[in-house]
Amino acid sequence: MSHPSITDTSGLDLAAIRKQFPILSEKVHDRPLVFLDSAASAQKPDAVINAMVHTMHHQYANIHRGLYWLSERATEAYEAVRDQVAGFLNAPSREEIVFTGNSTEAINLVAYSFGSLLTPGQAVVISEMEHHANLVPWQMLRDRMGIELRIAPITDAGDLDMDAFSQLLSDGKVALVAITHMSNVLGTITPARQIADMAHAAGALVLFDGSQAVVHHRTDVQALGADFYTFTGHKLYGPTGIGVLWARRALLEDMPPFMGGGDMISTVTFEKSTWANVPHKFEAGTPAIVEAIGLGAAIEWVEKFGFDAIAAHEQALTSYALQRLATVPGLNVVGHPKERGGVISFTMADVHPHDIATLLDRNGIAVRAGHHCAEPLMRRLGLTATARASFGIYTVQEEIDALADTLVRIREFFV
Numbered sequence: 001m002s003h004p005s006i007t008d009t010s011g012l013d014l015a016a017i018r019k020q021f022p023i024l025s026e027k028v029h030d031r032p033l034v035f036l037d038s039a040a041s042a043q044k045p046d047a048v049i050n051a052m053v054h055t056m057h058h059q060y061a062n063i064h065r066g067l068y069w070l071s072e073r074a075t076e077a078y079e080a081v082r083d084q085v086a087g088f089l090n091a092p093s094r095e096e097i098v099f100t101g102n103s104t105e106a107i108n109l110v111a112y113s114f115g116s117l118l119t120p121g122q123a124v125v126i127s128e129m130e131h132h133a134n135l136v137p138w139q140m141l142r143d144r145m146g147i148e149l150r151i152a153p154i155t156d157a158g159d160l161d162m163d164a165f166s167q168l169l170s171d172g173k174v175a176l177v178a179i180t181h182m183s184n185v186l187g188t189i190t191p192a193r194q195i196a197d198m199a200h201a202a203g204a205l206v207l208f209d210g211s212q213a214v215v216h217h218r219t220d221v222q223a224l225g226a227d228f229y230t231f232t233g234h235k236l237y238g239p240t241g242i243g244v245l246w247a248r249r250a251l252l253e254d255m256p257p258f259m260g261g262g263d264m265i266s267t268v269t270f271e272k273s274t275w276a277n278v279p280h281k282f283e284a285g286t287p288a289i290v291e292a293i294g295l296g297a298a299i300e301w302v303e304k305f306g307f308d309a310i311a312a313h314e315q316a317l318t319s320y321a322l323q324r325l326a327t328v329p330g331l332n333v334v335g336h337p338k339e340r341g342g343v344i345s346f347t348m349a350d351v352h353p354h355d356i357a358t359l360l361d362r363n364g365i366a367v368r369a370g371h372h373c374a375e376p377l378m379r380r381l382g383l384t385a386t387a388r389a390s391f392g393i394y395t396v397q398e399e400i401d402a403l404a405d406t407l408v409r410i411r412e413f414f415v
Contacts, residue, residue, distance in 0.1 A: 010312035012305060018394050020045040031364025034399045039184050039212060039343050039390030040368050041234045044298075048238055051297035052290050063289055064263055064280075078289055081296035082279075088299050089229065090220040091246050098245040098252070098279040099287055103211040104133040106230035106245035107178070109282060110207060111137035113255040114176070114228075120146035122175040125168050125204070127152040127160055127190075128380050129183045132373045134209045138178060150174070154380065158186040158335030162194070169202035177206045181213035181229075185372045185388065186335035187318070187343035189213065196225030205251070211235055215392070216314055216341045218307040221246055233291065237392070238298030242291035245282070252278040259284040302393075310393055314342040317391050317400065324404040329411050334386050342391035345372070348407065351414045353387040356407070360387075363406045365399075 018024050021043045026033045035043060055077065061070035063078050086094040100106040118124075124138050128151055142149045152165040160179070168174065177199040182189050192208055199206040207228035210219060214231045221229045228251070233242040247255075257264055257275055261284035266274040275281045302310070321344055325331055330349035348356060357369035368388045371378045378384060389403060 010309045010316065012309050012313050012393070014313075014394070014396050017305075018396070020047065021394055022046065022049070024394060028364040028366070029362055034363075034365040034402050036365060036367045036389040036391065036395065036399065036403060038215075038392035038395070039235070039388065041240070042215065042237045042392050043394065044239070045237055045301055047301040048294050048297045052239065052294040055290050055293050060290065062286055074289060077296075078287070078292050081292045081299075084296045084299050085244055085246075088214075088219070088303070089244075089246050090222050092222065093249055095278050096246055096249050096252065098247070098282045099292055100230075100243040100245055100282075101241055101288065102234070102243035103209060103230045103232040104243075106232075106243050107133055107207070107209065108137045109245055109258040110178075110228055110230075110247070111141045113258050113282070114251065115141040115145060115147075116256060117254065118145055118147050118175050121148070121173060123148040123150050123168075123173045125150045125152055125165070125174050125177045125179075125199075127165075127179050128154045129158070129160075129186060129188060129374065129377050130178075130180055131184055131209065131211070132375070133211075134178055134180060135376065147175070148173070151376075152179070154188075154377075158183070158188050158337040160188070160190050160195070162191070162198075165195070166198060169198060169204065172203055174199070174202055174204040177204050178228075179206070179208060181208040181210045181219075182216065182341045182343075183335075183337075183374075183377075184212050184343065185345050185374050185377055185386070186337055187340040187345075188335065188337035189339040189341055192224045192226070196227075200225065212341060212343065216307075217311045227251060233295040233298065236295070236298050237302060239291045239294040241288045242295045244295075249278060252282070255282075257281050257284070261285045263287075305393065313393065314391055314395075317395055317397065318342050318344065320397055321389065321391070321400045321403075324400050325407070328404055328407045330415075331407060331411070334381060334383070342395070343388065344390070345386040345388045347383065347386055348411060351410060353385040355414075356387040356410060359410050359413075360403070360406055363402070365403055365406060367403070 059073040061074045063075040153161045196206045205227040210231040229246040234240040264284040334345040353369040
């Protein structure tokens with residue numbers, strides 16, 4: 001595969017974008033790297049790498065505590081990212097942005113802290129397509145607090161069954177709906193505003209797991225009608241170890257702390273501690289300082305391209321991939337949702353997904369294979385595993401061609 005030098009119909013200069021990702025010039029097994037696993041973790045542009053290195057070279061210190069220049073500069077840089085994230089999500093207030101380690105920690109925070117305010121007899125609704133991160137914490141809450149966990153089914157096409165979802169809300173016992181904004185397996189983009197309106201009409205709050213969604217299109221928590229929203233930095237071309245919980249301030253004020261320790265307190269005696277104001281009440285201990293600054297660099301980098309262009313590029317790429325994969329004998333794309341992001345899971349007759357991924361890797365092509373941290377969804381689909389190709393801003397049609405052509409050769413090898 002030759003490296004592309006094209007500007008696609010979205011107006012993005014893909015060749016210039018790709019040059020900003022050092023890893024894309026690497027070879028795997030003496031083949032050019034074709035990275036099609038961005039849904040698991042996206043690659044990092046120079047802007048993110050350089051911002052983190054600059055911080056460690058020139059202004060690293062612990063934050064919020066030091067009365068010296070380095071600490072003050074690091075604190076300013078860290079807190080500036082909170083403003084960036086608030087703008088990125090169109091949050092009403094910077095104090096509604098809580099930094100976490102990832103989406104998983106953010107959802108666990110809500111399950112533990114908001115969940116502690118629930119009572120037996122109340123219910124939480126999730127869907128059949130949730131990642132384990134938006135399933136296991138609610139099971140733990142159910143076992144701890146005696147709440148009911150209800151599962152909203154999906155259609156055979158991979159969309160949320162809205163009629164069944166409505167029925168789950170009908171008795172007025174649901175306190176929270178926790179739903180993915182975009183499935184990491186099916187690529188399904190859920191009708192978030194409709195979900196929020198239905199939940200609120202039934203007296204429930206709504207949490208969206210935005211781990212996949214924030215990468216592909218503009219996210220406005222106010223327009224969505226969300227009460228909680230989570231995402232993780234490493235899928236948004238930023239570093240690992242940094243995630244975000246956004247929640248309405250009134251909710252954060254009412255919720256007890258998730259963890260205790262330094263920086264989340266106002267006063268401490270041996271008899272009693274009092275808590276810092278939000279969001280710091282939920283940010284115990286030394287945070288991921290360098291990683292937060294890396295997240296800020298990633299947001300700045302992504303926003304300069306515009307989400308309209310990013311979405312147009314990825315929609316065109318996904319459509320092209322579906323067309324190319326349809327030409328591969330024995331290949332079955334899993335799910336056909338009404339609205340799909342840049343994620344395609346598939347199986348191939350007579351070839352196990354793990355073998356697909358291994359043989360693709362021998363040709364320099366990286367895809368994910370397995371249950372994708374969504375075992376209940378796999379059971380719903382009647383599968384044990386799929387292979388998954390997922391796209392980022394740097395993905396080009398030549399890479400889709402390489403995937404499809406190699407899959408044809410793999411199929412011929414097994415038949």
